[in-house]
Amino acid sequence: MYRYDEFDHAFVKARVAEYADQVRRRLDGEITEDQFKPLRLMNGVYLQLHAYMLRIAIPYGTLSSRQMRKLAHVARTYDRGYGHFTTRQNIQFNWPALADTPKILEELAEVEMHAIQTSGNCIRNVTADHFAGAAADELADPRPYAEILRQWSTVHPEFSYLPRKFKIAVTGAEADRAAIQTHDIGLHLKTDESGRPGFAVWVGGGQGRTPILAKKIRDFLPEEHLLSYVTAILRVYNLHGRRDNKYKARIKILVHETGTEEFTRQVETEWAALKDGDLTLPKADTDAIAAYFAPPPLADRSEGVVAEIAAKQADPGFAAWLRRNVTAHRHPDYAVATISLKGIGEVPGDASASQMEAVAAIAEKFAFDEIRVSHEQNLVLPHVARADLKAVYDRLVEAELATANAGLVTDIIACPGLDYCALANARSIPVAQEIATRLESRQEEIGDLKIKISGCINACGHHHVGHIGILGVEKKGAELYQVTLGGSGAEDASIGEIIGRGFEPGRIAGAVETIIDTYLALRAGSGETFLAAYRRLGPAPFKEALYADDAKAA
Amino acid sequence: MKILTANRLSDGIAVWLRADHSWAAAIDEADVAADAACEEKLSHAGHAAFLKNEVVDVNLIDVDLVDGEIVPRRLRERIRAGGPTIAVRADAPDAPARRAA
Missing domain, CATH: 3.90.480.20 (Sulfite Reductase Hemoprotein; domain 2)
Incomplete structure (x- = not known):
């Protein structure tokens, strides 16, 4: 690193x-x-x-x-x-x-950490695929480019007082685990026909009170032009982004109001003046940064397959964890392991000091000293030999970190909500805890399903892109939860649609269960995920299930 | 009825103004203003404490007296007074449930 x-x-x-x-x-x-x-x-x-x-x-x-x-x-x-x-x-x-x-x-x-640019109207922490450098489906590690952007954007004098905050995400795989379409700039690392590395450039995505998906403004930007092109985008934004209204100040509003075509034209015009200038990345510098992210030496460990099968048969808990929390590594003898911070009934994303130390010790012994934090509020060990998975699992069990639920209905994103946050209107954490507790026994049957909960319209809990999204609001002095369905933050990104009127705190978990029961009854086999079923069926059967009794009563 | 609340400058902990114009870390010690004149006194005391850099984010909040206990009208203020409503996974002795004095 x-x-x-x-x-x-x-x-x-x-x-x-x-x-x-x-x-x-x-x-x-x-x-x-x-x-x-x-x-x-x-x-x-x-x-x-x-x-x-x-x-x-x-x-x-x-x-x-x-x-x-x-x-x-x-x-x-x-x-x-x-x-x-x-x-x-x-x-x-x-x-x-x-x-x-x-x-x-x-x-x-x-230990080379700080809190600079984690607030304010500047370029914030650059995010990336949490499986970067390890996933089997990755073209190249996006982190060297994220690091280049970090160095360039740190106390950048021209971009320290932008109209509003600015978030950049980078991914190097077709499966978008970095949610690039919901960022101010999303960069998708790819190669052109001749094999040169570069980026598809997406601009103007964001959540908050006005959720908008990013627009692709360039299909391929050669890597050496990364900084000049991003500078061009930020210049157009810095000049024309609205400063009269905080709620209309993000670049998504500028792109929307200007129109993608005209916005792109302005960026390209600005870029024409910058291209091939001082901001061009010298190959030697890019290579030098990339060298920091060179993968660890992964010796062949072919004994892993046999060890894994034996352990799986002996321990059903381990088998469940393998099914959900272990992802293919580009080296077949290795795996990417997700450490769930979503223990059933726990606070999503929280870890105690001793759990952090346990993860540090496991990473040191079994995972080349590398840990990732995912935007889904879990931790990841990117390089674990399959032969060591059982040992890792056993240590995670000891630390109460072995919940086998990655990507399942209990792996819920939730912002801190009104339990901590000064901006929140409603609590998020207790809602997540109740849903997880109610659905735990059926989670494998339900399959892949992302629930995301925000305690206010600022959408830190990404509710707009939850397959099931929950937004807490304050109505007449009490909490009320609005439900959206059909959102996605992945490569098939979409903004969820509000299904109907909101639910009181005592009814929201039951409403989610009703939605899920409706899905289970109507899905075309267990292979059809909730999102796929919703896209096929539309909102009508879910509305019917949630509100039909009310209509009759009225 | 209103009481005055703020956060202590040095550690940010939520506090409430007592009748003697000192700050309490527990809401039940707060001085309750029953009329506009008393509210104004609280406001003045809060502003003075702000200027003296004792506290920040000073606010008058609406409360009711329920069986003699001060209960804020807004959930937000009830949570500020009682701490997070959820159990946390902490191994430090000073868990939020036992709020710092």
């Missing part, structure tokens, strides 16, 4: 010193809250319902064991013993004291 050079170390250290001085001046009363608030936000420190919250960047979701151990240390020493992995591949701590935050950032800098 990427290692800081001298410049990176000096930069992060200087930033910590600057922030420490800002906190000192605030606590001494030398600067006001109005002066201080933007400064703390630039360093990832928010004020939430109960306390401050510190959001730490995990670039493209990649962590080493050493970094994970440091996160556990921060959780235990400065927080309340746990952390929350987010849908942006970051981690948040819910209870840090402001006075401790400089020390936390100083400790994080020791």
